[in-house]
Amino acid sequence: MAMVFCRNCGKEIKKTANICTYCKTSWFSKKHENPAIPDGIKGWSWGAFTFNGIWAIGNRTWVGLLSFIPIVGIIMCVILGIKGREWAWRNKEWESIEHFNRVQKKWSFWGGVLIITVISLDIASAFLAVPAYQDYVQQTKNNMNLNQNYK
Ligand SMILES: [Zn+2]
Incomplete structure (x- = not known):
């Protein structure tokens, strides 16, 4: 039953x-x-915060589609992070709190993976960009020296 x-x-x-x-x-x-809202539902949702619009579709929480609008979307991401779990609980049919948390945990897991990936790529590109910039500066200096030597 x-x-x-x-x-x-x-x-x-x-x-x-x-x-x-x-x-x-x-x-x-x-x-x-x-x-x-029963106990164990409220709380911050990394899944809703990270995936916002996609999460909103997956959880039948249509107000989350506002996150596709520029500027409003940034605010909506935060609101979704705070209220997302409650909304999802109301809007979609869940077998139990346990089922709800299992599904939300998956969203949060992939949200975490996405956040870590983006941050890692930022750090990696910074590590690549700084030496590349220094090389560029050095080369420019060398070229200037060469030009001066020819004069
Ligand atoms: Zn009742």
Whole structure:
């Protein structure tokens, strides 16, 4: 039997139940529009922060598509990092908190991989760029010396 979390009280109920056995809230009640978030959902999301728009599609959190807009997108990335997990919890159907966290962990893992890759490439290019620049300066000096010697 598939279980879902009551969007009002957060307790586990049968997916087919129209009324929560704990708080007696109808599954179709207005309360579901502003549901409580169970423990273990809130928190910073590296996945949402890093992948923003892609994460938003994967987690059915359409407000995250705002991150594709320039400038607004930068702010949206941070908002997604903070609120993303809560939104994803509400917007998509999850088997359990455990399932939710398993999926979000994957997003965060690849987010981490992406961040580390980008930072490593930046450092690597700095290490390549500095000697290249020094070579260029040295060559320019040499050329100038050569030109002076010809005079
Ligand atoms: Zn309930």
